Amino acid sequence: MPVSTLGARRQVLHTMLGLSIAAMSGLFAPTTWAAEDYPARPIRLVVPYAAGGGPDIQARKLGEVLGKELGQPVVIENKVGAGGMLAAEYMGQQRADGYTLLLGSSTHIAQKLLQPAARFDPATFTHISRIGVSPAVLIVRSDSPYRTVGELVAAARRMPGTLNYASGGIGSAAHIAGAAFVSAANVEALHIPYKGSVDIVPALIKGDAQFAFPVAGTAMPQINNGKVRALVVTSAARNVMLPQVQTLNEALGRTDLVLDSWSGIWAPANLPRPLVMRLHAAILKALMDPGLRRFYAESGSLIDPSPTPEDFSRLIIEETAKTRQVIDKNHITLE
Secondary structure (H helix, E strand, O other): OOHHHHHHHHHHHHHHHHHHHHHHHHHHOOOOOOHHHOOOOOEEEEEOOOOOOHHHHHHHHHHHHHHHHHOOOEEEEEOOOHHHHHHHHHHOOOOOOOOEEEEEEHHHHHHHHHOOOOOOOOOOOEEEEEEEEEOEEEEEEOOOOOOOHHHHHHHHHHOOOOOEEEEOOOOOHHHHHHHHHHHHHOOOOEEEEOOOHHHHHHHHHHOOOOEEOOEHHHHHHHHHOOOEEEEEEOOOOOOOOOOOOEEHHHHHOOOOOOOOEEEEEEEOOOOOHHHHHHHHHHHHHHOOOHHHHHHHHHOOOEEOOOOOHHHHHHHHHHHHHHHHHHHHHOOOOOO
């Protein structure tokens, strides 16, 4: 056989052998989404609330316990602004590899309904599990003359349009609860949106607003330290941490004013199923931690995880319909 022909044949064999080795290496190489290899580095949990506020502190406590379950640190990354939209839009730009998660909430549903062109959609995120449920709490400054809802409503009717209520932004949980209250009580009050929920109590203390409906996680520390007074909660039943405080339904003689907020863990769209189930299982175990459950309860919140990711997806569909009704009924707009 000529040397040139033999050399050519050897070259072909070498090439084929190299391709075979490469192909087999690909078969046995660990994939970036294999559940048994995940997580291999710290995970970021994007929180759309300012550092130091009630929801942020809850997220940090959750991150500590969840990190132990996953074997990697869960690092909190605060992205505040536009009523949670900045964090959600940021999440929509991340890789679906399980290393960036979002603390999603009912507020994100409201924001999408108010701004359909927003560059995120709660329906298309990967839904891992709901974490907890929290009512809003109607609060006033501790030295406020209003000691009951009846007194607050009477003042609002005597002075139409002169009382202000604060929120963490247009479409926030505090805004929707406040608007629903104003409409149900048939009074006029001016909504003052701030950049975040941590601004609510300072607004009350300075007298820039007379009342507000922050979620319990934000309100409870301020109630406990005596800076504000609680008048009602927006849950279906009285809160165990505020047993003497009426529900909004009790105070107004209604049955349709249950305005609970909820939070949960979302990931970018199309997160591989093995990672979804790995995260869901870790979250369920983390939420069984007695210390975490006690902390949430003391914050006025109820830990209530989704049995399956599909249950969380169904909840989001139901909550979207419910929130749309509240927005339409109370004529909430961005203007």
